[in-house]
Amino acid sequence: MLTKSIAAGLAGTALLATVAFAQSPTTTTDKAPTASTATTTSTTASGQWRTSKMDGLKVYNEANENIGTINDLLMDKNGDIKIAVIGVGGFLGMGEHLVAVPYEKLKFVNEAVAYTGTGAKPGATTTTTTTTGAATGTDNRPAATTTSSASKWYPDHAVFNASKDELKNMPQFKYSE
Numbered sequence: 001m002l003t004k005s006i007a008a009g010l011a012g013t014a015l016l017a018t019v020a021f022a023q024s025p026t027t028t029t030d031k032a033p034t035a036s037t038a039t040t041t042s043t044t045a046s047g048q049w050r051t052s053k054m055d056g057l058k059v060y061n062e063a064n065e066n067i068g069t070i071n072d073l074l075m076d077k078n079g080d081i082k083i084a085v086i087g088v089g090g091f092l093g094m095g096e097h098l099v100a101v102p103y104e105k106l107k108f109v110n111e112a113v114a115y116t117g118t119g120a121k122p123g124a125t126t127t128t129t130t131t132t133g134a135a136t137g138t139d140n141r142p143a144a145t146t147t148s149s150a151s152k153w154y155p156d157h158a159v160f161n162a163s164k165d166e167l168k169n170m171p172q173f174k175y176s177e
Contacts, residue, residue: 049108051081053154059086059106060159064113067164071098086160088167100173101160108155 057070072085081103090096160167 048153049155050153057154058157060113060157061163062159062161065164067160067162067167070158071096073103074100084158085173086167088164097168098173099167099170101170105160107159109157109159110152110155112156 051073054070054073058066059068059070061067068086068088070084071087073081074083074085075081083100084103084106086099086101087096088099
């Protein structure tokens with residue numbers, strides 16, 4: 001008998017719930033607009049670079065020789081970047097020489113450094129050609145390998161007019177406490 005009462009109660013509840021869902025809600029004009037009618041604004045920063053992506057960016061000289069990596073960017077109180085700290089030499093962060101260079105002396109390039117060379121058998125003469133397309137702004141890469149630099153939030157590399165030895169001979173940069 002108890003089972004019949006529980007079954008009847010569940011059936012009645014299901015029937016009443018079905019009727020309640022079938023009713024359409026009434027519209028009132030005193031409510032705030034729904035999220036679908038509200039306007040949404042977003043901010044874009046086209047052409048801007050993320051400073052978090054600049055850490056570890058490779059630095060080349062004008063002869064396309066890798067001379068170091070950017071370790072840090074230092075800014076003044078107005079938020080203007082004034083100094084780039086470049087790590088020179090070392091292996092896996094050990095023995096690395098940090099130098100501070102003026103940020104405006106760095107030239108940032110979106111195109112990858114292009115290297116071409118020919119493999120040779122032992123005893124044969126090897127000819128390796130290094131293109132300076134990245135440092136001079138000319139692009140010698142085939143069109144199939146180009147990527148949109150506008151979609152990246154950081155440059156490919158930086159160019160600084162010095163050799164690795166010249167950077168190593170600069171005074172070492174130390175963070176003051």
